[in-house]
Amino acid sequence: MLAPDITFRNVSSPWDPITPPLTYVQTVAGVQLPVLQGTQSDIQAIRIYNNFACNPNVSNALNVHITTWDGAGAASHTASTLVPSQHWLHVYEYGYGENSVNTVDVFTAFNGTDTAVGGTQQYLIEHASDVGDLTPTIRAYSNNSGYGYVHVITYLNVPSNAPATTLLWATSVSYEYTT
Amino acid sequence: MNTQLKGTIAETIKKEHLGLRERGLPEHSYFEVEFADNSKAHEREHNWSDISEEVLVKSMGRVKAVRLCKHPLKKISISHAGQTVTLEVPPKHRAYQAIIAESVLIPNQGTVNHIIGRIVGLVNENGEVVEERSINGLTGEVFGFKN
Numbered sequence: 440m441l442a443p444d445i446t447f448r449n450v451s452s453p454w455d456p457i458t459p460p461l462t463y464v465q466t467v468a469g470v471q472l473p474v475l476q477g478t479q480s481d482i483q484a485i486r487i488y489n490n491f492a493c494n495p496n497v498s499n500a501l502n503v504h505i506t507t508w509d510g511a512g513a514a515s516h517t518a519s520t521l522v523p524s525q526h527w528l529h530v531y532e533y534g535y536g537e538n539s540v541n542t543v544d545v546f547t548a549f550n551g552t553d554t555a556v557g558g559t560q561q562y563l564i565e566h567a568s569d570v571g572d573l574t575p576t577i578r579a580y581s582n583n584s585g586y587g588y589v590h591v592i593t594y595l596n597v598p599s600n601a602p603a604t605t606l607l608w609a610t611s612v613s614y615e616y617t618t
Numbered sequence: 619m620n621t622q623l624k625g626t627i628a629e630t631i632k633k634e635h636l637g638l639r640e641r642g643l644p645e646h647s648y649f650e651v652e653f654a655d656n657s658k659a660h661e662r663e664h665n666w667s668d669i670s671e672e673v674l675v676k677s678m679g680r681v682k683a684v685r686l687c688k689h690p691l692k693k694i695s696i697s698h699a700g701q702t703v704t705l706e707v708p709p710k711h712r713a714y715q716a717i718i719a720e721s722v723l724i725p726n727q728g729t730v731n732h733i734i735g736r737i738v739g740l741v742n743e744n745g746e747v748v749e750e751r752s753i754n755g756l757t758g759e760v761f762g763f764k765n
Contacts, residue, residue, distance in 0.1 A: 440667045442642045445721035446748045447729060460725035478621045498667070501683045501716065511724045516734075563680070585672060607725040615716035615737060617666035617685050618634070618641050 443489045443500040443579055443616050450484045450590060457485060460607060463595045473606065477599035484533065487612055488588040489568070490579040497579035500614035504575070505530050506561040507592065508609045515609065518558025522608040526555035527595050528561040534590035537568050537578060546590065561613075564589055577614070626657030627689050632668040641665075647698045647736060647755075649715045654690035666715060677739075677747035678763075684714035686689075686741060696736040699755040703738055710743045718752065 448454040463480035464471040474480040487505075490497040508516055508525040518524050532551030547570065554562040564575035568587025578587035593610075637648070638645055638661065648661035651669075653765050659669065670685035694713045695704040715738040719729045739750035751762035 440641075440665060442717070442719060442731070442733075447723050447730065456729070457723065459728060461723065482634065492762070499672070501672075501685075508722070510728055511722070515722065516754075524745050556741045567683075574681055609725070610723040612718055612722075613718065613720040613734065615718055617670065617716050618643065618661060 440463070440498040440616070440618055441494070441496050441616060443498050443577070444492060444494065445577075445612055445614065446488050446491050447502060448486045448588075448611075449490055450486050451474065452486070454486060454491070457611075461485070461593070461610065468569050474595055474597050476563065476597055476601045476603070478597060479599070480593050480595040482594045484590065484592050486588045486590050488586070489577040490586055493586055498616035498618075499579050499587075500577040500616060502575050503564040503577055503589070503612060503614045504558045504561040506558060506611050506613075508558065508611055510525070510607065510609050516601060520606070520608060521601065522595075522606055523557035524556040525598065526560055527610075528593060528610070529553055529555050529596055530555065530591055530593050532589055533592045535566050535568050535588065537587045551591075570595075623639065626655050627653040628657035628659050631659060631689075633663055634665050634668075638662060642700075643717070644733065646700060647717065648696075649736075649738075650695045651713075652692045652694075652698075654692055656692070670714070673745070674742075674743050675745045675747055677750070682747065684739065684741070684747075685716065686712040686714050687713060690705060694738055696738045696751075696753065697759065698736040698753040699756075701753045701758065701760060702762060703736075703751045703753060705738055705740055705749060705751065707740060711740050711748070713740050714741065 447457040465474045509520045531553045537547040550566045551565045567576040660721045691707040710765040718734045735755040737752040749764040
């Protein structure tokens with residue numbers, strides 16, 4: 440089996456890939472403003488798909504975790520900057536489904552647990568892409584009922600003592616699979 | 619040269635014709651198992667999916683999805699980036715292993731996919747994980763627990 444093909448995508452059709460950075464803002468009276476100290480951002484909803492391309496022989500992604508790290512390369516698994524080290528990003532699962540690529544979107548709501556993430560403090564997906572499966576699994580392809588996704592809500596909770604500056608970080612989805 | 623004995627467990631399992639790299643794995647990342655009949659299998663010639671089944675088990679108070687080997691094992695090893703972990707499989711226990719990978723959304727770079735390491739574990743007859751080890755290829759460390 441091949442590795443899962445995990446992609447970050449928009450939550451509405453045609454579910455285009457997200458081009459980073461995911462930008463967090465705060466809407467006040469219809470105007471998008473930077474997120475101020477001591478406040479929360481607007482939510483950013485994203486879908487995490489496995490095998491959106493519907494290729495054969497792609498593995499399910501097991502034990503899917505979400506967190507933030509400092510960045511890329513040497514910073515890919517460090518959490519010393521503000522967003523990952525202080526767990527500013529909040530994540531929770533909001534829905535799941537399968538087959539949205541080829542058929543009418545199948546979306547089932549699920550209210551996950553709001554979790555502040557960063558570094559080794561991670562959000563473990565609570566409901567699989569498959570109906571009735573309470574495991575952290577995003578299926579890839581299984582008897583044509585795969586192409587799974589989970590739909591997650593994210594937002595920033597910015598402390599009152601945060602600096603007035605632009606911050607960048609990496610958002611990570613880790614998972615297990617077998618050949 | 620095929621050194622497996624005829625009629626062994628290793629002989630009965632499906633062979634993979636693609637190499638590790640062709641399956642998206644670095645040469646330094648693989649599993650090896652020794653079955654109860656002393657025959658052996660290596661990821662260079664076999665897929666774990668062909669000798670395992672997906673099972674829900676209990677681990678640290680949570681439900682975890684793993685792929686347990688369908689055949690009786692004596693021992694299982696995982697290797698990644700120069701580190702190797704070997705677990706003896708006690709009677710009435712089953713083993714799982716997996717590749718740990720990551721997809722990262724990086725500002726101004728896009729999405730990067732990479733393999734982080736390997737994980738191996740043992741499950742008792744009650745479906746509980748009793749031992750688990752993971753190799754983190756980024757830090758060179760081995761983590762885990764034993765109950």
